[in-house]
Amino acid sequence: NMASSSNYWEDLRKQARQLENELDLKLVSFSKLCTNYSSSSNWDQRTRDSRWAAHSSSDSVGSSQDNVLVAMTTELEQLLASLTAVNDKMAEYTNTPGASSHNAALMHTLQRHRDILQDYTHEFHKTKSNFFSLREREDLLGSVHRDIESYKSSSGVNNRRTELFLKEHEHLRNSNNLIDSAISIAMATKENITFQRGMLKSIQTRVTTLANRFPAINSLIQKINLRKRRDSLILGGVIGICTILLLLYTFH
Secondary structure, eight states: OHHHHHHHHHHHHHHHHHHHHHHHHHHHHHHHHHHHHHHHHHHHHHHHHHOGGGHHHHHHHHHHHHHHHHHHHHHHHHHHHHHHHHHHHHHHHHTSGGGGGGHHHHHHHHHHHHHHHHHHHHHHHHHHHHHHHHHHHHHHHHHHHHHHHHHHHHHOOOOHHHHHHHHHHHHHHHHHHHHHHHHHHHHHHHHHHHHHHHHHHHHHHHHHHHHHHOGGGHHHHHHHHHHHHHHHHHHHHHHHHHHHHHHHHHOO
């Protein structure tokens, strides 16, 4: 009975790790697709500039890309639901009578899997929100462009007001390109930090185990944790300042 119970726990952990690995890969791909969505939309916009009569072809390309992103969103939601279910089963297992002797170790492992699930869920919702905001912005710009083209076609007069409107529209598009570049850099930096955070979590788990065995190094670990939090605050402040300066430069 004890052996079968232990095997059940290991099976749950194996399922959790498999789902976490799959989610990690899918989230990276999802983030890249959302980042590339803007550049593809800009290409469609230039195509409409040179071949207005063929706009339906560009729309079909954008629609196909939307379908891929929507399908990936559904798949990620299903993976997150599956991982949540596995975590719930692990939580139920820790409350069984047979697991009471190892409850502290089991709860530590369960908490680690819960933290990973929370991080992935937060990252997914943030990326999905950015994608929908970007798509709404691209749709708005496309609508403005179509209105301009319709006005030019009906009037046939390229007066100064239209020229100013076109220049403003071009400036807005260039600003969007700069913002998209900044978003791409931020996402690449985030992926790198996420990878490093996973490595640091693994190292921290091992160090914590050693600290429990050798209490004399607890003070050293506390100093390391304080320095790590300080470095994180400094890095966050630098990134925030750079982002604000970039936005100020973009809109001025």
